[in-house]
Amino acid sequence: MFTLAQFPLPYATDALAPYISAETIETHHGKHVAGYIDNLNKLIANTPYESVSLMDIIQESAGKSDEQKIFNNAAQVYNHDFFFHGMCPKCTAEIPDEIIEQFGSAENFKKQFKDAATSVFGSGYTWLVRDGDVLRIINTMNADTPIVHNMKPILNLDVWEHAYYLDYKNKRANFIDAFLDNLVNWNFVAENLKQ
Ligand code: MN
DSSP states (O other): OOOGGGSOOSSOTTTTTTTSOHHHHHHIIIIIIHHHHHHHHHHHTTSGGGGSOHHHHHHHHTTOGGGHHHHHHHHHHHHHHHHHHTBOTTOOOOOOHHHHHHHSSHHHHHHHHHHHHHHOOSSEEEEEEEETTEEEEEEEETTOOGGGTTOEEEEEEEOSGGGTHHHHTTOHHHHHHHIIIIIBOHHHHHHHHHO
């Protein structure tokens, strides 16, 4: 059994305003993530997955057509926990040097990340990942997650419509700008780059 309390927000629901409203955070975390957890609990009840860690459920169910629902809900719990930890209110840390070195400049990194996030057609995420020795920006669809593709997540942005529609309506590009310019927790990013 998983609970929402195991995946708490690292800040108050109104802490990211005005860039993300309390209503969006309350719905996104308190309803959507809670829903994925409820679904996952129902799907794994009375199966061997009942006593397995979330990460192991994701790895074990990935690519198995008869376990697609288990994978989707488990991966969504992970993807969202990572997303919420990748933001902070009044962040002051600087973008890490390694990102500037690989992408040429902070502006170039942001441009490439924004281009990728803008191009997600449908529901998905944009990620900065470590893939072997290099940092790459990739998109994943639906609940897919880099951890089942041998890539290490460094940062992600949820571009499912539920992530921004209450605040930005159809203007996803404005949400992406607000995220990159005001919300990214570069300390979290720096920690992920070290590991
Ligand atoms: Mn979401």
